[in-house]
């Protein structure tokens with residue numbers, strides 16, 4: 001359960017007085033997620049999610065991703081709506097943390113994603129990229145190459161306790177990626193964390209996207225690479241080309257990947273694997289005392305990274321058709 005910050009009943013009831021969403025009936029910590037503290041809250045007017053933003057989110061970041069959620073909703077990309085206080089603010093602070101309330105979204109995230117789910121997420125990601133084109137705010141990706149260096153500095157001294165040789169592997173990989181990281185691919189608003197637990201479905205139909213605190217402006221194809229890593233590997237870490245084909249073809253139908261984006265995909269997939277490997281490693285080595293959280297496995301991403309190191313082009317993924325809509 002990710003609850004790093006406890007909220008007292010009276011403090012929450014007071015906090016809610018700023019809003020017009022009814023009176024507090026009940027609330028409880030949510031048994032999922034690793035980044036922030038989330039509570040499911042019932043008021044006399046309905047169900048809501050209260051999030052207290054933790055280590056990787058500052059108050060200054062909130063207007064970007066809460067504004068983005070409202071922007072996307074207006075353009076038909078279903079995601080939770082931030083609730084406004086009576087003064088029109090979409091965020092505030094509670095228990096010493098930046099805090100926001102969003103509406104509860106119906107649906108379940110897929111525990112065992114199928115090719116149909118992968119097609120759903122490819123389609124939704126492309127629609128999000130298109131809908132984000134006229135979003136006026138900008139936010140740099142602080143978890144790109146420079147951010148990875150910072151994470152590696154934090155993790156390096158104890159990395160070999162997790163797996164012998166891990167530190168040298170990470171240093172070599174980071175240096176190589178930094179030397180070749182693309183700077184000329186199409187940019188836009190990316191979600192940057194569209195894992196299965198952030199995509200809700202009702203049956204096989206995608207019902208909404210959640211969890212935007214990592215959203216930022218970066219290469220659109222990097223967001224695709226994040227999804228390929230998160231959705232297209234099996235529990236034994238084997239790559240599932242059928243799922244990747246479903247995801248990429250669905251994405252291409254809405255926003256075709258350019259030849260340069262396709263050529264860069266193995267590199268972007270390595271970068272995406274390194275990014276999640278490093279945040280997981282830092283979190284694994286630094287679980288706060290008393291926090292209810294199950295850290296995610298960093299070594300899963302070592303396996304994925306090694307797979308992408310062996311791949312040279314989209315064709316090596318068995319995805320020759322991904323460039324053209326099927």
Ligand SMILES: Nc1ncnc2c1ncn2[C@@H]1O[C@H](COP(=O)(O)OP(=O)(O)O)[C@@H](O)[C@H]1O
Pocket residue numbers: 002030032033034035036037038049051080102103104105106109197198210211
């Ligand atoms: N708007 C929402 N509607 C319904 N459930 C939600 C919503 N937002 C979050 N949740 C639930 O809370 C869990 C953790 O949320 P998430 O945003 O992934 O956490 P974190 O902030 O740690 O990244 C989700 O897996 C989901 O079960």
Ligand SMILES: N[C@@H](CCOP(=O)(O)O)C(=O)O
Pocket residue numbers: 032033034035036193195197198211276279280296
């Ligand atoms: N998706 C990231 C961690 C952040 O995930 P969330 O559970 O808080 O949405 C990972 O898998 O490393």
